[in-house]
Amino acid sequence: YNSMIVWTKRKGVKDKDRFVSDIYLTRLDVRDKDAFKTIQLTNAKENDYAPFFSKDGEYIYFQSSREKGKKLWKMSIFGGEPQAVHEFKNGISSIQWKDKNTLLYRSNEGQTLYEQKLKELKDNVQVIEDTTHWKPSRVYSFDLKSKKSKRITHNKKPLNSYTVSPDGNWLVYT
DSSP: OTTEEEEEEEEEEGGGTEEEEEEEEEEEEEEETTEEEEEEOOOOSSOEEEEEEOTTSSEEEEEEOGGGSOEEEEEETTOOOOEEEEEOTTOOEEEEEEETTEEEEEEOOSSOHHHHHHHHTTOOOOOSOOGGGOOOOEEEEEETTTTEEEEOOOOSSOOOOEEEOTTSSOEEEO
16 A cells, blocks of 8 residues: 555465465554564465455455455454355455455366366366367456456456456456
8 A cells, every 4th residue: 555565575484384474564654663564464384375455455354364264354354364255166365456345266167067177087187288179368357345246258268367457447468
C-alpha cells in the first residue's frame, strides 16, 4: 500500500528438509534506528507466499501450504490469526485485483477426460508434457462477497501471463 511493503523471506526448516517462506510487513512511514520498521507476520513450518494488499490496505491476502488445501488466506495488517477466504479446487495463481470486491486469478478446469480415463484404468503413469493432451490454464474472476468464481478467458492454448488495467475494464493475456 502507499507507505507499506509486504514481502516474503525464505528460511530452512531442518526437520522438514525444505525451505518455507514467511510474510513480512515493512512500514516506510516508521523508522527503527537506521532502517524502516519491519514486522514478521507469519512464522510457521508451512509455506506462506504471494502476499498482496486488499484495495483498502487493511488486509493482506496470501497463499499458503497450511491445511493441505489450495486456499486463499487473509489477515489484518494489525495482527491476529489468518482466516481462510476460500478453497480453490484446481489451485490458484497470478492473483490480481479487478475491483475492490473481485479478484482475477489463473487456474485450469481440473482433470481432462484423458486424465480421468487414466485414473479409471488405475494407470499410475504421470504425464509430464504432452502437447496432444495439453491442459490450458485460464483467467477466472472470484467475487469476495458471493464466493463464486467465473471463467473469463476461453483460450485453447496455454496462458502464460496476464494483466488487468487499473480501472479493471480490460484484460490482456499471452
